[in-house]
Amino acid sequence: MSILRCAARASLLTGRLPIRNGFYTTNAHARNAYTPQEIVGGISDAELLLPELLKKAGYTNKIIGKWHLGHREHFHPLRHGFDQWFGAPNCHFGPYNNMVKPNIPVYNNSEMVGRYYEEFDINLKTGESNLTQIYLQEALQFIRDQALKKLEPFFLYWAIDATHAPVYASKSFLKTSQRGLYGDAVREIDDSIGKILAELRTQGIAENTFVFFTSDNGAALISAPTQGGSNGPFLCGKQTTFEGGMREPGIAWWPGHIAPKQVGLQGNTCKQVGQGGQGKRRCPGCEIECLLTHSFCTHRPVFYYRGNEMMAVRVGLYKAHYWTWSNSWEEFKQGIDFCPGQSVPNVTTHDQQDHSSQPLLFHLGRDPGEKVPIREWHREYSEIMNLIHPIVQQHKSSLVPGEPQLNVCDWGVMNWAPPGCAKLGKCLKGPGSNPWKCDWPH
Amino acid sequence: MSILRCAARASLLTGRLPIRNGFYTTNAHARNAYTPQEIVGGISDAELLLPELLKKAGYTNKIIGKWHLGHREHFHPLRHGFDQWFGAPNCHFGPYNNMVKPNIPVYNNSEMVGRYYEEFDINLKTGESNLTQIYLQEALQFIRDQALKKLEPFFLYWAIDATHAPVYASKSFLKTSQRGLYGDAVREIDDSIGKILAELRTQGIAENTFVFFTSDNGAALISAPTQGGSNGPFLCGKQTTFEGGMREPGIAWWPGHIAPKQVGLQGNTCKQVGQGGQGKRRCPGCEIECLLTHSFCTHRPVFYYRGNEMMAVRVGLYKAHYWTWSNSWEEFKQGIDFCPGQSVPNVTTHDQQDHSSQPLLFHLGRDPGEKVPIREWHREYSEIMNLIHPIVQQHKSSLVPGEPQLNVCDWGVMNWAPPGCAKLGKCLKGPGSNPWKCDWPH
Numbered sequence: 001m002s003i004l005r006c007a008a009r010a011s012l013l014t015g016r017l018p019i020r021n022g023f024y025t026t027n028a029h030a031r032n033a034y035t036p037q038e039i040v041g042g043i044s045d046a047e048l049l050l051p052e053l054l055k056k057a058g059y060t061n062k063i064i065g066k067w068h069l070g071h072r073e074h075f076h077p078l079r080h081g082f083d084q085w086f087g088a089p090n091c092h093f094g095p096y097n098n099m100v101k102p103n104i105p106v107y108n109n110s111e112m113v114g115r116y117y118e119e120f121d122i123n124l125k126t127g128e129s130n131l132t133q134i135y136l137q138e139a140l141q142f143i144r145d146q147a148l149k150k151l152e153p154f155f156l157y158w159a160i161d162a163t164h165a166p167v168y169a170s171k172s173f174l175k176t177s178q179r180g181l182y183g184d185a186v187r188e189i190d191d192s193i194g195k196i197l198a199e200l201r202t203q204g205i206a207e208n209t210f211v212f213f214t215s216d217n218g219a220a221l222i223s224a225p226t227q228g229g230s231n232g233p234f235l236c237g238k239q240t241t242f243e244g245g246m247r248e249p250g251i252a253w254w255p256g257h258i259a260p261k262q263v264g265l266q267g268n269t270c271k272q273v274g275q276g277g278q279g280k281r282r283c284p285g286c287e288i289e290c291l292l293t294h295s296f297c298t299h300r301p302v303f304y305y306r307g308n309e310m311m312a313v314r315v316g317l318y319k320a321h322y323w324t325w326s327n328s329w330e331e332f333k334q335g336i337d338f339c340p341g342q343s344v345p346n347v348t349t350h351d352q353q354d355h356s357s358q359p360l361l362f363h364l365g366r367d368p369g370e371k372v373p374i375r376e377w378h379r380e381y382s383e384i385m386n387l388i389h390p391i392v393q394q395h396k397s398s399l400v401p402g403e404p405q406l407n408v409c410d411w412g413v414m415n416w417a418p419p420g421c422a423k424l425g426k427c428l429k430g431p432g433s434n435p436w437k438c439d440w441p442h
Numbered sequence: 443m444s445i446l447r448c449a450a451r452a453s454l455l456t457g458r459l460p461i462r463n464g465f466y467t468t469n470a471h472a473r474n475a476y477t478p479q480e481i482v483g484g485i486s487d488a489e490l491l492l493p494e495l496l497k498k499a500g501y502t503n504k505i506i507g508k509w510h511l512g513h514r515e516h517f518h519p520l521r522h523g524f525d526q527w528f529g530a531p532n533c534h535f536g537p538y539n540n541m542v543k544p545n546i547p548v549y550n551n552s553e554m555v556g557r558y559y560e561e562f563d564i565n566l567k568t569g570e571s572n573l574t575q576i577y578l579q580e581a582l583q584f585i586r587d588q589a590l591k592k593l594e595p596f597f598l599y600w601a602i603d604a605t606h607a608p609v610y611a612s613k614s615f616l617k618t619s620q621r622g623l624y625g626d627a628v629r630e631i632d633d634s635i636g637k638i639l640a641e642l643r644t645q646g647i648a649e650n651t652f653v654f655f656t657s658d659n660g661a662a663l664i665s666a667p668t669q670g671g672s673n674g675p676f677l678c679g680k681q682t683t684f685e686g687g688m689r690e691p692g693i694a695w696w697p698g699h700i701a702p703k704q705v706g707l708q709g710n711t712c713k714q715v716g717q718g719g720q721g722k723r724r725c726p727g728c729e730i731e732c733l734l735t736h737s738f739c740t741h742r743p744v745f746y747y748r749g750n751e752m753m754a755v756r757v758g759l760y761k762a763h764y765w766t767w768s769n770s771w772e773e774f775k776q777g778i779d780f781c782p783g784q785s786v787p788n789v790t791t792h793d794q795q796d797h798s799s800q801p802l803l804f805h806l807g808r809d810p811g812e813k814v815p816i817r818e819w820h821r822e823y824s825e826i827m828n829l830i831h832p833i834v835q836q837h838k839s840s841l842v843p844g845e846p847q848l849n850v851c852d853w854g855v856m857n858w859a860p861p862g863c864a865k866l867g868k869c870l871k872g873p874g875s876n877p878w879k880c881d882w883p884h
Binding site: 177178179180182183224225226230231232233235317340341342343344347363365366367368369371372 | 620621625809
């Protein structure tokens with residue numbers, strides 16, 4: 001589990017913490033890092049991704065949408081277990097002028113078919129773009145194609161990004177919500193998922209298809225409300241290790257296997273969601289099935305990292321903060337606020353504060369907003385910390401960090417001449433290599 | 443609509459704003475006031491209460507639990523339309539020593555049957571009290587009695603208060619929730635409501651009984667988390683005119699008449715809940731049926747008062763703050779915080795700020811937490827304020843304030859010798875009358 005999209009995506013596909021799979025930085029202490037197009041690193045060949053495991057079991061794997069695990073060729077999805085790809089390697093930021101920075105390419109499998117803001121437009125003034133519809137049609141077509149091959153299983157990773165700033169929606173969804181452009185984008189995604197589920201039913205494979213829907217980090221409150229979501233009662237947002245930055249709802253759908261409308265909170269998901277599952281199968285090492293079918297993982301600890309630092313740990317409904325930081329005073333004074341309207345003394349700190357000798361302890365059941373630390377002199381504090389400390393010690397002593405992938409940047413590695421550019425006449429000439437230590441301010 | 447329990451209760455039963463029905467104070471500007479036992483005022487004889495209307499239609503009316511509309515004899519529920527009463531006139535604060543302050547009496551109809559912390563115990567150490575069970579049995583018995591009288595309609599106002607500090611629960615519910623004593627109290631109320639609904643079905647009158655469940659103000663964050671609830675994404679809590687202080691969920695249940703699982707937000711409740719209702723009946727003047735069956739009230743404005751001041755107004759999903767105030771710097775510096783962990787510049791102010799020449803405008807759809815005011819120079823601002831200003835002008839020019847009931851306090855009027863005390867040997871001797879202007883600090 002980690003804060004930023006690419007790290008969360010890396011974790012989703014590897015089943016491993018960013019500190020293990022390399023999606024972090026050591027350039028400075030406890031920094032968020034991600035994969036802009038000047039990043040040199042990406043997903044390591046040493047990592048085993050879910051599609052690679054599924055491939056061995058005979059699956060056909062497709063990713064539609066944002067990859068974000070490295071845009072350089074050897075990091076591409078087709079090199080890491082996917083058979084097909086339609087989408088982009090980086091965020092849809094732009095437009096760029098193609099002189100100092102190229103626009104992000106859109107790939108169809110191993111070759112680019114255009115660039116954002118060129119062949120794949122996003123109108124930043126009106127917020128209009130039909131990208132989600134394109135991604136939807138790709139998904140429906142893939143499902144239809146696969147359904148024809150009755151005996152061949154498939155894995156579709158549908159990684160849309162319409163709700164990431166700059167937020168966009170198709171014309172027919174613009175101004176249809178009471179929540180501005182962000183709401184319009186959510187409505188289009190919701191509608192699209194309805195169409196995907198309907199297609200699974202139409203093809204008669206719904207009872208043989210497990211669907212899981214989730215997001216990769218809490219709402220980016222710096223973009224809210226017009227370009228971002230809300231974290232409800234939770235503290236702060238994306239970029240932080242408070243619940244508003246890390247906790248995500250997840251919806252599992254599998255007609256005939258998972259009973260509808262079961263609700264489970266993080267930490268006791270297993271027991272409750274699992275009741276409708278296939279309780280008798282064993283699945284050592286298989287995180288998702290474990291969550292859905294076993295109860296022993298109820299108190300499996302969750303480690304909250306920011307860069308190379310374990311900021312917090314959750315055990316059951318308790319969460320202990322070993323470090324606190326929202327962002328620096330410098331950023332905050334410039335108006336960058338990851339906790340707008342929220343300020344909990346000693347918790348949402350603008351200095352990196354080391355609490356590791358006496359962590360801040362919260363009970364997320366009675367205090368979901370992380371606003372009232374349990375007093376250190378209460379018996380509950382010592383009882384719970386006596387339980388948590390050895391879990392943290394065991395974690396730290398057994399941890400083997402991966403080679404950090406997000407340390408080096410270089411304008412030379414940007415998407416100047418992606419594979420396929422020559423056919424389209426869209427190759428650009430970049431500068432020579434001039435690597436530097438990426439600057440991650442928060 | 444108003445902030446404090448008694449004012450909200452007065453509004454619920456009269457269908458009128460506190461500024462109209464007298465449940466407010468003019469002792470200082472924009473102050474919350476309520477009905478402690480030293481209050482001299484209460485519900486005016488000039489007000490027409492829901493049970494009085496129902497009585498004319500042949501209903502038998504019972505209140506179980508907290509009255510809070512005046513503890514002096516002429517204010518009692520049996521003088522204002524109720525046929526039966528089991529409960530207390532004031533909050534269950536205490537224990538008092540009966541020398542300087544008497545414990546709050548519990549009434550069975552027109553006579554007291556004991557006092558809190560004496561015959562009706564609340565253990566402040568363990569949080570144990572069986573009061574909710576007593577109130578539940580009273581409710582079940584009343585329903586059974588009424589069900590026998592087939593043709594006679596009834597109205598039950600079940601006003602439990604276990605979730606008000608000091609929070610309490612029965613022994614079998616203590617330590618059963620993951621939310622501390624507050625969660626235990628919620629569970630007991632939830633369980634009790636289940637038993638009440640089951641009794642309606644058992645008696646065969648469920649399809650002829652309209653049930654409405656709501657609360658009277660947002661969670662008291664000064665008591666949270668151990669003695670109070672959470673307001674989710676909403677700003678601040680009880681005592682304020684932000685959404686966390688004022689917005690309440692409401693659940694309507696009427697098998698065969700209101701379709702289950704319909705959801706409506708405040709402001710568009712009507713249209714959505716109404717679809718399952720009896721859309722053809724007309725109900726001029728009948729607020730609740732209007733809400734449930736008509737759509738024209740979608741944009742009926744909601745006025746947010748604090749004492750004698752209109753602090754804010756809501757029209758559709760827009761809310762304009764004409765005044766802002768959480769509480770005074772003096773209180774805040776003593777640690778009294780109605781917005782713990784929250785601080786929105788220019789909004790959660792510790793001075794009373796007059797924005798009436800340029801109200802702070804929020805869109806509660808895209809910004810439910812009232813964190814990002816719409817800029818005054820945006821076209822949306824002027825368009826909406828041009829709509830809202832005449833609504834406010836019309837409201838203010840037509841408003842006839844009631845005689846303020848919460849201005850005068852007097853130790854002499856406390857519950858020294860309630861009716862029935864002599865039989866029980868529980869009459870106390872109070873001091874003579876010495877009225878003063880009540881001090882309402884926030």
